[in-house]
Amino acid sequence: MTISLFEPEDLESRLRRLGLTEVDAVRTHANRTVMLSLRRRVLRIHRGYAHAPDRVLGAIVRFLSRSARREARRAAEREFLAFPVHHHVPPAPHRAAAERPRPGDAAVIERLRASHAALNAVHFAGTLADIPIRLSGRMRRRLGELVAGLDDGRPVAIILSRRHLRRDPWPEVEHTLLHEMVHQWQAEEGLPLDHGRAFRRKAREVGIVPRAVRRVD
Ligand SMILES: [Zn+2]
Numbered sequence: 459m460t461i462s463l464f465e466p467e468d469l470e471s472r473l474r475r476l477g478l479t480e481v482d483a484v485r486t487h488a489n490r491t492v493m494l495s496l497r498r499r500v501l502r503i504h505r506g507y508a509h510a511p512d513r514v515l516g517a518i519v520r521f522l523s524r525s526a527r528r529e530a531r532r533a534a535e536r537e538f539l540a541f542p543v544h545h546h547v548p549p550a551p552h553r554a555a556a557e558r559p560r561p562g563d564a565a566v567i568e569r570l571r572a573s574h575a576a577l578n579a580v581h582f583a584g585t586l587a588d589i590p591i592r593l594s595g596r597m598r599r600r601l602g603e604l605v606a607g608l609d610d611g612r613p614v615a616i617i618l619s620r621r622h623l624r625r626d627p628w629p630e631v632e633h634t635l636l637h638e639m640v641h642q643w644q645a646e647e648g649l650p651l652d653h654g655r656a657f658r659r660k661a662r663e664v665g666i667v668p669r670a671v672r673r674v675d
Contacts, residue, residue: 506543581664604641613645
């Protein structure tokens, strides 16, 4: 077992030196499967890459570059995925246990799916794709989240906070679901996932608070 002696700042400054832009923050992790993800200008990257040569980090920068062509991105992806991060930083203990389905989950998810279908019909003319809805006990401040694929930007799942579901009345939960559905719409339209002008316009259109953060009383 190798213990990483690198600090996250080292990896971040190396990536920036190699041309990383369009990212506000770099966080490291030791997940088993996801090597890197970029969401809302935060890059999460496996800390094993701190041990990688510049050639591999350069591939990551090319992969993340918006101007890169599809073929160049694929080649860059193959290059950084070939680097054996787990040789340098062993995987963290599996955290899936914390997210194991709990009694009552199926009924809640069924209700959320029904809401998704109804809101989709009313506000999006039924155009949004069917999407998995999951619950998370790890969200402390956030109410919900849309997960999109890093490579193609396609929506993967909507995640709602268990804490939100436990504490707040159903209309507030539906409000959050609709907020995440506006992000789903952005992802499906190929728009950036943010709270910019397109988000605000659509949010007003569907009748939700056109902001990233809202107060739930
Ligand atoms: Zn949002």
